[in-house]
Amino acid sequence: MKIADKNTKAVELVRDALDKAKKFEAYHCFISMNEARALERAREIDKKIAKGEPVGRLAGVPFALKDNYLSRDGNTTAAARMLEDFAAPITATAVKRLEAEGAIVIGRTNLDAFAHGGSTENSYFGVTHNSADMERVSGGSSGGSAVAVALGIVPFALGSDTGGSIRQPASFNGVYGVKPTYGAVSRYGVVAMASSTDTMGCFATTAEDADLIMKIMAGKDEKDSTTLDDYWTKDLDEITPKKKKIGLITDFMGEGVDKEVVSIVKDYAKKLEKVGFEIEEVKLPIAKYALAIYYIVQPAEVASNLSRYDGIRYGHRAAEFDDLAGLYNNTRDEGFMTENKRRIMIGNFVLSSGFYDAYYLKAQKARTLLINGYNELLEKYDALLCPVAPNPAFKIGENTSDPLKMYLEDVMTVPTSLTGMPSVSVPAGKTKAGLPVGVQLIGQRRDDQLLLSIAKTVEEQA
Amino acid sequence: MSITKEDVQHLAKLSSISISEEQIEPLMKDLDSIVNYFSQLDELDTDGVEPTYQCFEMQNVWRDDEIEEFEANREDLLALTVESEDNQIKVPKVL
Numbered sequence: 001m002k003i004a005d006k007n008t009k010a011v012e013l014v015r016d017a018l019d020k021a022k023k024f025e026a027y028h029c030f031i032s033m034n035e036a037r038a039l040e041r042a043r044e045i046d047k048k049i050a051k052g053e054p055v056g057r058l059a060g061v062p063f064a065l066k067d068n069y070l071s072r073d074g075n076t077t078a079a080a081r082m083l084e085d086f087a088a089p090i091t092a093t094a095v096k097r098l099e100a101e102g103a104i105v106i107g108r109t110n111l112d113a114f115a116h117g118g119s120t121e122n123s124y125f126g127v128t129h130n131s132a133d134m135e136r137v138s139g140g141s142s143g144g145s146a147v148a149v150a151l152g153i154v155p156f157a158l159g160s161d162t163g164g165s166i167r168q169p170a171s172f173n174g175v176y177g178v179k180p181t182y183g184a185v186s187r188y189g190v191v192a193m194a195s196s197t198d199t200m201g202c203f204a205t206t207a208e209d210a211d212l213i214m215k216i217m218a219g220k221d222e223k224d225s226t227t228l229d230d231y232w233t234k235d236l237d238e239i240t241p242k243k244k245k246i247g248l249i250t251d252f253m254g255e256g257v258d259k260e261v262v263s264i265v266k267d268y269a270k271k272l273e274k275v276g277f278e279i280e281e282v283k284l285p286i287a288k289y290a291l292a293i294y295y296i297v298q299p300a301e302v303a304s305n306l307s308r309y310d311g312i313r314y315g316h317r318a319a320e321f322d323d324l325a326g327l328y329n330n331t332r333d334e335g336f337m338t339e340n341k342r343r344i345m346i347g348n349f350v351l352s353s354g355f356y357d358a359y360y361l362k363a364q365k366a367r368t369l370l371i372n373g374y375n376e377l378l379e380k381y382d383a384l385l386c387p388v389a390p391n392p393a394f395k396i397g398e399n400t401s402d403p404l405k406m407y408l409e410d411v412m413t414v415p416t417s418l419t420g421m422p423s424v425s426v427p428a429g430k431t432k433a434g435l436p437v438g439v440q441l442i443g444q445r446r447d448d449q450l451l452l453s454i455a456k457t458v459e460e461q462a
Numbered sequence: 463m464s465i466t467k468e469d470v471q472h473l474a475k476l477s478s479i480s481i482s483e484e485q486i487e488p489l490m491k492d493l494d495s496i497v498n499y500f501s502q503l504d505e506l507d508t509d510g511v512e513p514t515y516q517c518f519e520m521q522n523v524w525r526d527d528e529i530e531e532f533e534a535n536r537e538d539l540l541a542l543t544v545e546s547e548d549n550q551i552k553v554p555k556v557l
Contacts, residue, residue, distance in 0.1 A: 072533075086542070087541075087542070089533070089534030089538040089539055089541075089542065090533050090534055091533070182517055182518055183518045183519075196515065196516045196517065222525070225520070225523035226516075226518045226520070228518070228519075286506075289502065289503060289505075289506060291499075292499055292500050292502050292503050293503070295496065295499070295500070296500055296503075303477065307478075310478075311544075312543065312551060312553055313539075313542065313543055313551060314542035314543060315542075317544045321554070323554060323555075324553065324554050324555070324556055325478070326480075327553075327554055328478045329478050329479060329480035330480050332477070332478055332479045332480075333479050333480040333481060333482075336479070338485075338489075341477070341479055341481070341485075341489070342489065342492055342493065342496075344477045344479065345470070345473040345474065345476075345477050345479075345489070345493060346493060346496055346497070348473055348476040348477050349465075349469075349473055349493070349497065350500075352473075352476065359500055361513055362503050362506075362508060363500075363503065364513030364514055364515055365508035365511040365512070365513045365514075366503055366506050366508055366511075367513070367514045368511050368512055368513060368514045369506065369508065369511060371514060371517065402495075403492050403495075403496065404492075404495050404496055404499060407496070407499075418517075419517060420517035420518065
């Protein structure tokens with residue numbers, strides 16, 4: 001990652017990123033650009049450098065924001081008509097911390113509306129294309145950010161991961177994607193989706209870069225009471241795995257998983273052996289239930305979080321209505337995409353009287369069993385290894401007619417969203433057709449840096 | 463079918479979303495297949511298991527009730543609404 005100094009001008013770094021964004025416009029990574037303001041910030045940084053003043057660890061580094069991060073620069077749309085004209089009055093804590101270190105937002109990237117989806121096809125502003133194949137999806141919901149990093153437009157970009165929304169697009173585009181421990185990074189100023197699994201992370205091209213970005217964003221924030229104390233403080237080289245053992249989750253290596261994906265994960269396991277890890281195959285029978293648990297818990301939280309969009313205080317308001325109820329109902333019909341409506345309705349279904357015990361409570365009990373299953377394994381292993389998704393990037397339009405088929409994309413990422421554990425998507429290879437495939441490293445809570453240090457060792461030595 | 467047309471209309475009402483006649487049928491089909499997928503959880507014995515509603519390590523987080531600086535002011539916030547008058551947001555008649 002290039003950082004501005006006496007020889008490298010921040011203005012050049014930012015202009016280069018803006019030029020590349022134009023060159024790759026056909027991929028549709030961005031919803032809006034922040035050109036004038038970005039160049040102005042870059043000039044300020046160059047002036048400071050010339051005067052010998054401190055400029056921060058990310059001086060002049062351009063980056064992209066998933067368009068669900070609020071900032072006072074431009075509109076935050078969440079890729080939904082509901083927020084099309086929403087000029088946020090506040091800036092997210094994560095963005096403030098990066099800007100304080102000199103990083104510069106050049107634009108806002110595309111996503112599935114309200115981050116509901118796994119392909120970025122569900123955006124009000126149109127689809128984002130895969131960086132390796134225009135006919136395929138970028139993955140999602142943080143598709144625009146993943147593609148912007150994969151194409152080299154920016155060295156890093158922010159995403160949010162509630163059930164796989166950073167990890168899966170990272171895998172589909174061959175970049176690092178970090179979903180941290182729940183509570184590692186403040187969610188303040190990010191459009192809420194499912195509050196018990198929402199995490200804020202990043203895309204980058206090396207483990208070292210990803211670590212630096214996360215280190216800057218992580219830590220206690222009074223504005224998000226779920227944030228953990230600062231633990232993201234080490235250098236990756238200082239970290240030594242204690243057990244030197246990694247478990248390969250076989251439940252995600254069998255039926256229904258693309259053969260090329262399986263072989264890329266096995267090749268990565270061999271690389272881990274090469275750098276001194278013992279690999280053991282492990283079974284985690286509870287893991288297959290995670291998807292059903294997630295698609296009960298998450299819509300329930302979505303239904304609650306999205307009840308704030310009422311057309312009154314901010315966001316879209318329907319032009320035609322008869323009374324107050326009509327204003328709410330018509331606004332929400334017009335402002336939400338079909339997938340948003342499905343999730344809100346499923347959420348209200350599992351929470352409604354008569355169904356609460358059978359679905360919502362049952363799922364939260366099953367979630368405890370899932371957490372126990374992962375905890376038991378992580379007592380024996382430094383980390384767990386498995387694919388990120390059952391397949392490489394699929395064709396645009398392939399899964400849009402069947403929402404359940406789209407949900408099945410999340411089967412390997414949702415478990416650690418429910419357990420709150422860190423999981424990193426590490427670029428690991430390509431299929432014969434040239435499609436990138438990542439592997440997933442999973443660790444105990446607060447072991448985020450251990451995962452990145454393992455990935456770094458493989459990156460540099462295997 | 464475990465989800466009926468009436469269920470969809472009821473859920474739309476609970477969700478404060480007007481849905482047109484042509485949205486009902488596809489929603490019914492989709493919601494039905496999703497809800498049927500949940501039934502696999504019946505295989506799990508969860509008797510006596512405590513539910514997990516959140517997996518962060520805290521319970522209550524308290525702070526003093528003090529007025530702090532906020533980056534947005536009243537004008538910023540009122541500018542977000544469609545209609546306001548005398549520092550108040552205008553809504554249609556409720557009663």
